[in-house]
Amino acid sequence: MSDVAGVGSELRLTRVAHVDAAKPLRHALAAFMEALEIGRELREDIIIAVGEALANAVEHAYDPEHPGSVELYARTSGHDTLLVDVYDRGRFVRRDEATPGRGLGLRIVRAIARTVSIDVNGGTHVRMEFSADRDGGGDQSLAM
Amino acid sequence: MSEQSSYRVISLRGELDISRKAEIGAALQIAGPGPAVLVDLSDVQYADSTIIAEMLRFREDARRCGRRLAVLIGDPRFRRVLQYAGLESAFALFEDRGAALTYLSAAETT
Numbered sequence: 001m002s003d004v005a006g007v008g009s010e011l012r013l014t015r016v017a018h019v020d021a022a023k024p025l026r027h028a029l030a031a032f033m034e035a036l037e038i039g040r041e042l043r044e045d046i047i048i049a050v051g052e053a054l055a056n057a058v059e060h061a062y063d064p065e066h067p068g069s070v071e072l073y074a075r076t077s078g079h080d081t082l083l084v085d086v087y088d089r090g091r092f093v094r095r096d097e098a099t100p101g102r103g104l105g106l107r108i109v110r111a112i113a114r115t116v117s118i119d120v121n122g123g124t125h126v127r128m129e130f131s132a133d134r135d136g137g138g139d140q141s142l143a144m
Numbered sequence: 145m146s147e148q149s150s151y152r153v154i155s156l157r158g159e160l161d162i163s164r165k166a167e168i169g170a171a172l173q174i175a176g177p178g179p180a181v182l183v184d185l186s187d188v189q190y191a192d193s194t195i196i197a198e199m200l201r202f203r204e205d206a207r208r209c210g211r212r213l214a215v216l217i218g219d220p221r222f223r224r225v226l227q228y229a230g231l232e233s234a235f236a237l238f239e240d241r242g243a244a245l246t247y248l249s250a251a252e253t254t
Contacts, residue, residue, distance in 0.1 A: 019161075019162045019163040019165075020163050022161055022162055022163065023159060023161060023163060026161075026190070044221055044224075045224065047190070048190075048192070048221065048224070048225055048228070051161065051190070051192050052192055052193060055161060055162040055192055055193070055194065058162060059162050104193035104196055104197060104229045104231075105192070105193040107228070107229055107230060108192075108193060108225060108228045108229050111227075111228035111229075111230075112228055
């Protein structure tokens with residue numbers, strides 16, 4: 001079950017939060033950013049960061065026997081900012097906490113995003129703000 | 145995966161994410177003392193912290209077994225992910241296969 005909508009400079013996607021959902025969501029976001037002519041390296045880095053948030057949602061938000069949904073919402077703000085939200089409605093268990101000694105996913109997100117906020121009220125909402133100059137990057141190949 | 149006379153090669157391809165965690169974990173296994181190991185990621189287009197965590201675990205396993213480890217990369221994204229994670233120097237990274245094998249063969253003579 002899925003719901004897809006991409007209108008203008010917004011992208012909204014909802015998928016069942018299964019581990020196989022992360023890849024098509026990353027690809028959809030990559031295509032959306034390419035259409036916005038965001039430079040290749042920026043696209044790649046944003047995908048890396050959002051991929052970590054998606055992976056966390058599909059792995060730890062829900063009981064595997066009762067998976068819920070994961071939502072991806074991306075839109076532009078001005079000429080040089082991309083806002084990306086990843087939502088789930090499950091419990092909040094960061095991979096960093098579920099696997100002692102790691103701490104990698106959130107570290108990667110924080111290194112790439114301009115700002116990151118995590119709201120755990122009624123699920124998990126990760127909001128990431130990225131610098132994203134829409135200069136086309138001189139390379140129109142799909143990053144992911 | 146293949147065994148050469150003086151080194152072992154473990155090849156992973158494609159997009160390495162959470163959906164392939166079990167596969168990656170199974171591939172990155174080391175049983176005990178033996179030849180040096182080349183992890184070939186030259187055909188990897190995406191890697192998240194799932195594989196970095198598995199690689200860190202594998203690095204420790206290799207170290208315990210006294211086996212040198214080299215990582216062959218073909219895409220600059222993997223190096224950048226390591227940088228973002230603060231792990232740029234965690235692995236011996238090579239973009240050239242010959243250089244990686246030279247590094248591994250040098251281990252045999254030291």
